Amino acid sequence: MKKSLSLMCMMLVASFAVAQQNTTAVEPMDQTPVFRVKVVSRSTKAVNYRHRGGSTKLDFKGTSLMPQASGQVKVDSKAGRLEINANFDHLQAANKFGVEYLTYVLWAITPEGRPVNLGEVLLTDGRSELQVTTDLQAFGMIVTAEPYFAVVRPSSLVVMENVIRQQTKGWEQAIDARFDMLEGSQYTIDVHATQLPSATADPKTPLDLWEARNAVAIAKAAGASQYAGDSLRKAEDFLARAEDYLRRKQGRTPIGTVSRGATQMAEDARVLTLQRKEQERIAAEKLRMQLAQEKAEADAKASAEAEARAKAQAEEDARRRAQAELDQAAAERARAAAQRDQAQAEAARAAAFAEQQKAQAETERARRAEEEAIRQKEEMRARLLRQLNQVLETKDTDRGLLVSMPDVLFDSGEYTLKPAARERLARIAGIVLAYPELKLEIEGHTDSIGGDNFNQSLSE
Numbered sequence: 001m002k003k004s005l006s007l008m009c010m011m012l013v014a015s016f017a018v019a020q021q022n023t024t025a026v027e028p029m030d031q032t033p034v035f036r037v038k039v040v041s042r043s044t045k046a047v048n049y050r051h052r053g054g055s056t057k058l059d060f061k062g063t064s065l066m067p068q069a070s071g072q073v074k075v076d077s078k079a080g081r082l083e084i085n086a087n088f089d090h091l092q093a094a095n096k097f098g099v100e101y102l103t104y105v106l107w108a109i110t111p112e113g114r115p116v117n118l119g120e121v122l123l124t125d126g127r128s129e130l131q132v133t134t135d136l137q138a139f140g141m142i143v144t145a146e147p148y149f150a151v152v153r154p155s156s157l158v159v160m161e162n163v164i165r166q167q168t169k170g171w172e173q174a175i176d177a178r179f180d181m182l183e184g185s186q187y188t189i190d191v192h193a194t195q196l197p198s199a200t201a202d203p204k205t206p207l208d209l210w211e212a213r214n215a216v217a218i219a220k221a222a223g224a225s226q227y228a229g230d231s232l233r234k235a236e237d238f239l240a241r242a243e244d245y246l247r248r249k250q251g252r253t254p255i256g257t258v259s260r261g262a263t264q265m266a267e268d269a270r271v272l273t274l275q276r277k278e279q280e281r282i283a284a285e286k287l288r289m290q291l292a293q294e295k296a297e298a299d300a301k302a303s304a305e306a307e308a309r310a311k312a313q314a315e316e317d318a319r320r321r322a323q324a325e326l327d328q329a330a331a332e333r334a335r336a337a338a339q340r341d342q343a344q345a346e347a348a349r350a351a352a353f354a355e356q357q358k359a360q361a362e363t364e365r366a367r368r369a370e371e372e373a374i375r376q377k378e379e380m381r382a383r384l385l386r387q388l389n390q391v392l393e394t395k396d397t398d399r400g401l402l403v404s405m406p407d408v409l410f411d412s413g414e415y416t417l418k419p420a421a422r423e424r425l426a427r428i429a430g431i432v433l434a435y436p437e438l439k440l441e442i443e444g445h446t447d448s449i450g451g452d453n454f455n456q457s458l459s460e
Contacts, residue, residue: 238262
């Protein structure tokens with residue numbers, strides 16, 4: 001069903017001199033009515049539509065509350081306004097969430113978190129068409145289940161939200177601001193859902209009339225009779241006229257017109273009631289704070305007088321203590337000076353002792369280092385002696401380690417070494433290579449066989 005936001009403008013100023021029809025009395029619950037909202041954050045994306053940017057399309061997707069729901073929206077950006085054409089499919093009746101929910105509402109949520117009621121989503125076999133306009137430039141859209149079309153804040157029952165296509169024209173913006181959503185029990189906090197007229201709904205009764213009955217019942221339960229009597233009476237007049245039209249079978253259009261007028265006036269009365277209750281609460285809080293302040297001031301005055309009396313005595317006591325404190329301070333200073341001098345002397349002694357200890361430690365370290373060097377040298381000498389003795393006869397002499405080779409090393413009359421001599425010399429060379437710091441002296445001796453010239457030639 002197509003719809004315009006200006007539908008009810010003329011009806012809101014009308015009144016009817018018709019006696020109010022008797023309706024089922026609603027018994028308020030034993031709970032003090034308060035205005036409560038639940039602040040939530042959603043990931044719905046907003047679009048900043050270009051001014052006079054032509055038309056673009058978005059999709060709608062069902063949330064976990066109604067995943068099968070879907071839809072498409074066409075947005076036309078024109079001078080000074082946006083025209084929105086929405087089509088929704090696979091929506092179930094709103095009363096699946098409770099008898100107090102009768103319809104759905106399409107909302108625009110600005111990036112700053114401000115909700116705007118764009119219009120009612122009326123169902124025909126699970127489908128709905130909606131045509132509305134708005135002067136907003138940037139917003140996201142959601143669909144919520146509501147008790148009637150004229151609500152001013154979305155409920156927490158979000159059944160669909162917009163999904164931005166890649167082809168959507170405009171600038172995508174995240175709705176990061178937190179925005180108020182009414183708790184599911186907000187409308188029934190003052191009256192149980194089973195006491196609402198819709199709890200015994202006749203399917204033949206027009207939906208607009210059921211919304212009006214519920215709206216008036218909720219407003220009365222909230223206390224509108226006391227806080228918004230004029231608005232509530234106008235709503236009751238509209239409702240009485242709608243009930244009269246229904247009895248006389250005047251058709252859906254007249255019944256719907258006055259029913260929606262009743263709903264709008266009842267919601268105004270409910271909101272005004274909540275506002276005035278809040279004003280009362282604020283006034284009561286201010287009075288409480290004022291009385292508390294006056295008491296605090298009286299207590300402060302009495303305390304000041306007692307303090308003044310105590311002050312005189314305190315000053316006299318202070319004068320007596322002052323001299324004693326001065327004397328004590330002088331003694332403390334003298335004692336502190338003596339302690340300081342003593343500490344300085346002890347520090348000097350400690351420093352001298354530390355220097356002495358340091359010098360002794362250095363001497364001890366040098367002595368130990370020297371002993372360690374001697375020990376390592378002796379260990380190396382003994383180790384080398386053992387290693388060499390395993391190859392050739394080796395003696396530890398004052399000159400050092402003396403390694404003696406056997407008498408016969410060369411073939412007779414030749415300068416070539418015998419195989420055994422070469423092997424031993426090779427082993428000796430391997431040991432010596434392991435000690436690169438060694439100083440070696442090599443001496444050779446020969447027998448007297450042969451002439452001196454011949455032996456000199458062989459040796460060279």
